[in-house]
Amino acid sequence: MLKVDGIDTYYGLGHILHSVSLTVKRGEIVCLLGRNGAGKTTTMRSIMGLTPPRRGSILFKGEPILGVKPFRISRKGIGFVPDSREVFADLSIEENLEISERRFEGRVFWDREKAYELFPALKKICSRKAGCLSGGERQMLTIARALATNPDFLLLDEPTEGLAPLVVAMLVEKIAELRSFGLTVLLAEQNQKVALGLSDRAYIIDNGAIRWHGAVGELRENEAVRKKYLLV
Numbered sequence: 616m617l618k619v620d621g622i623d624t625y626y627g628l629g630h631i632l633h634s635v636s637l638t639v640k641r642g643e644i645v646c647l648l649g650r651n652g653a654g655k656t657t658t659m660r661s662i663m664g665l666t667p668p669r670r671g672s673i674l675f676k677g678e679p680i681l682g683v684k685p686f687r688i689s690r691k692g693i694g695f696v697p698d699s700r701e702v703f704a705d706l707s708i709e710e711n712l713e714i715s716e717r718r719f720e721g722r723v724f725w726d727r728e729k730a731y732e733l734f735p736a737l738k739k740i741c742s743r744k745a746g747c748l749s750g751g752e753r754q755m756l757t758i759a760r761a762l763a764t765n766p767d768f769l770l771l772d773e774p775t776e777g778l779a780p781l782v783v784a785m786l787v788e789k790i791a792e793l794r795s796f797g798l799t800v801l802l803a804e805q806n807q808k809v810a811l812g813l814s815d816r817a818y819i820i821d822n823g824a825i826r827w828h829g830a831v832g833e834l835r836e837n838e839a840v841r842k843k844y845l846l847v
């Protein structure tokens with residue numbers, strides 16, 4: 616569904632990604648694991664067209680998307696949940712979802728009801744202002760907002776970072792559930808436990824380059840690789 620092939624991405628003169636390649640098949644949950652500053656967010660921003668790579672290619676559903684504007688990439692079906700968890704603080708949950716909703720031909724429509732079906736906790740407090748939410752509630756809302764743009768592919772950037780263990784466990788359950796809603800997921804994580812528990816396959820990024828990839832079962836057993844690239 617997604618094929619990233621040899622991309623090089625820069626911030627100004629800073630050469631951040633070095634020939635990064637990865638693939639995600641329809642229906643998979645794939646994680647991109649790496650330490651602080653490894654290049655996870657830059658990879659997601661590259662896919663989304665927010666920081667377009669200077670070299671390489673990106674195919675989404677067989678179509679080249681490198682150089683395509685972010686809003687067009689979003690229309691093609693990629694939803695992005697950035698690590699900033701930005702919401703419109705002065706609007707209610709309901710209003711935040713309403714302004715994100717978009718309907719497309721030929722794709723299952725995510726409406727608010729469906730978002731509330733995934734996150735019943737949000738429905739109970741749907742008139743509350745987004746600026747007054749806890750970290751976990753806010754993360755649920757940012758995921759629900761990305762879903763309201765009606766994607767079939769979701770980029771999740773460190774969705775559990777900084778949240779309490781119980782909230783992390785709830786989110787892990789919800790992310791796993793996304794698959795049953797027909798979504799394919801690329802998940803950036805520093806938290807190995809979360810990533811390995813959720814994913815089918817993993818890529819490890821370090822210093823802007825992919826150092827390892829394989830099934831999560833293999834990674835669980837490969838302590839040498841985890842020690843080298845993941846433990847701080």
Ligand SMILES: Nc1ncnc2c1ncn2[C@@H]1O[C@H](COP(=O)(O)OP(=O)(O)OP(=O)(O)O)[C@@H](O)[C@H]1O
Nearest residue numbers: 626629631649650651652653654655656657658805
């Ligand atoms: N806007 C920017 N301008 C210049 N350099 C940047 C910018 N954003 C990130 N970088 C640099 O790019 C590298 C990769 O950063 P990136 O945010 O992709 O890492 P990350 O794996 O997402 O890390 P984290 O776990 O902290 O979110 C880092 O060295 C970082 O300092």
Ligand SMILES: [Mg+2]
Nearest residue numbers: 655656657698
């Ligand atoms: Mg990041």
